[in-house]
Amino acid sequence: AQSVTQLGSHVSVSEGALVLLRCNYSSSVPPYLFWYVQYPNQGLQLLLKYTSAATLVKGINGFEAEFKKSETSFHLTKPSAHMSDAAEYFCAAKIIFGSGTRLSIRP
Amino acid sequence: GAVVSQHPSRVICKSGTSVKIECRSLDFQATTMFWYRQFPKQSLMLMATSNEGSKATYEQGVEKDKFLINHASLTLSTLTVTSAHPEDSSFYICSAFLGTPNTGELFFGEGSRLTVL
Numbered sequence: 001a002q003s004v005t006q007l008g009s010h011v012s013v014s015e016g017a018l019v020l021l022r023c024n025y026s027s028s029v030p031p032y033l034f035w036y037v038q039y040p041n042q043g044l045q046l047l048l049k050y051t052s053a054a055t056l057v058k059g060i061n062g063f064e065a066e067f068k069k070s071e072t073s074f075h076l077t078k079p080s081a082h083m084s085d086a087a088e089y090f091c092a093a094k095i096i097f098g099s100g101t102r103l104s105i106r107p
Numbered sequence: 108g109a110v111v112s113q114h115p116s117r118v119i120c121k122s123g124t125s126v127k128i129e130c131r132s133l134d135f136q137a138t139t140m141f142w143y144r145q146f147p148k149q150s151l152m153l154m155a156t157s158n159e160g161s162k163a164t165y166e167q168g169v170e171k172d173k174f175l176i177n178h179a180s181l182t183l184s185t186l187t188v189t190s191a192h193p194e195d196s197s198f199y200i201c202s203a204f205l206g207t208p209n210t211g212e213l214f215f216g217e218g219s220r221l222t223v224l
Contacts, residue, residue, distance in 0.1 A: 097143075
């Protein structure tokens with residue numbers, strides 16, 4: 001069975017700093033991985049998805065994620081955080097979601 | 108992108124009553140829809156997979172008789188919380204899958220916040 005682990009329920013970075021949100025998966029089949037963002041009281045918005053076409057996936061709002069099979073990871077990064085990036089982020093393996101990471105941005 | 112709409116976005120009901128939440132795919136046909144429940148500051152918990160024209164598949168621990176799911180058409184799935192109790196208060200989110208199994212993606216509704224008094 002697939003499972004997704006997000007390390008760190010809360011990450012806080014300064015505005016302009018690097019954002020790194022961690023995601024590891026376990027799967028017996030080739031993974032089909034997603035990152036979503038959720039703002040308060042709203043549904044989920046797709047940031048990016050991995051479908052085996054390329055290991056480095058670029059998404060919206062300057063986010064990208066790199067699929068590393070050897071590490072079973074799909075970490076989400078953004079070079080420079082913006083205040084508007086403050087939200088909840090979820091990594092998912094198709095329909096199974098990780099526990100989420102709340103990203104806070106310090107002025 | 109594809110649009111999925113949920114209604115109502117917020118609902119308050121008395122304990123013991125039933126509440127229906129609708130999930131519609133507005134510009135595509137969805138043979139499969141998924142219902143999630145989200146507690147405050149927690150992740151999405153998959154409740155059930157809704158299949159058009161057949162019975163829903165429920166995840167372990169989800170009461171079928173409490174959470175009735177109907178997927179009568181290719182654009183509409185409904186979740187009915189029967190005899191609601193305060194512990195059923197939560198944020199319910201639906202999603203519809205569009206595309207092939209290996210390249211498609213989920214599109215999410217805006218969510219419905221249920222408060223049971």
